[in-house]
Amino acid sequence: MWSALLWGGISASAVVLGALAALFLRIGKRYIGWIMAFGVGTLIGAAAFELLGDALEDGGVLATGIGFAAGALVYTVFDVIVSRRGGSNRKRSGKDQSGSQAAGGADQSGLGIFAGTVMDAIPESIMLGASLLAGKGVSVVLVVSIFVSNIPEGLSSTVGLQKNNYSRGKIFIMWGAVLVVSALASMLGYLFLEQLSGEMKAAIGAFAGGGIIAMLCSTMMPEAFEEGGPLVGFIASMGLLTAILLDTFS
Template structure:
């Protein structure tokens, strides 16, 4: 449990790193977009070759496919509800959060990060160790996410101390989510564990396609496709070494 919590915290800690960079280090939008695309590519590769492969091995095709679809549907419905509640622009760097609901912004950020943390805890159950390529993908993808959102929140009038506190709390909840994922499923069957792992994969893929990649393309242009592919190739290579 403590190991799962530790690695969940490691993955979530990059949210604070990104927030600090966004608030105190001048980084151009194009660079943020390129980092976001690289992180997305790494995460897609890790989801495909670590989470889904492991889910398939542990629980079979039906558990993996059903979990993936349910995870995608759950994120879609949750994202839709949060957007309507005022969290639509939670990741924007332009300051559009001014017209949003602060609670919806926080809930949206939690919804983006919790599936990754649960996947960390479940991967310990499924394989006995954390996939370091997947953990690196989570860490890398979190940085531009919180960086961009923090810039937007500051432009919308939120105080830097409150922004950092928000991301620190989310990082702490990421650790708790990873620990809970491990504890609650420690006695579950391999089919259930595989289904939950695939559920997290579906939520992550839907999050990437509906939030991270559109934001990256809007800010970075045509280079985003190339950067995403490079991130995918890097993770693919590392996971097969």
């Protein structure tokens, strides 16, 4: 249980590192896009090998298919709601998210960024904790994938919050809250899934996989290409290759 809490916190700490980099360093948008593209590739690999592969093996095609479709649908519904409340560009460092809004609208946009980031982190963290149930230790593929993808998320989202006139202190409190939520989600994923049958575990694993893939397509992929250009296709492929190698040798 405590290992799940620890690894959930470690993977989410990359958001804080990204925020620190955005606040104190000058990092070009192109490099942010490249890091994000690599994270996209590793997360695709993690979702395919660690979540869907295990789900198919443990629960079969029906449970996996239903869980995956449900995860993608639920994430999309929540993404639409969060986007309408100001979080549509939560991973976009180059866009002024406040626009011509009044102060209240800008605050709503900042809260949208925060809510969207929490929403993105929960399915990843749950399955990170669940990966410990196999008794073979934490999934290296999931830890690396989540950590790498969280760095550019912290970078881009922090820039967006700064454009909404959020102070450094308030930004750190928000990302600290994301870290705590991620760690708790990882621990709860371990505790909750431990009680379930293999078929239910498979369905929930596929559910998280569907949410992750929907998140990648709606937020990370567009931002990576927008900031990094055509080179992101190759970089994402290298991220996927990295996930394959980690899965093979871990």
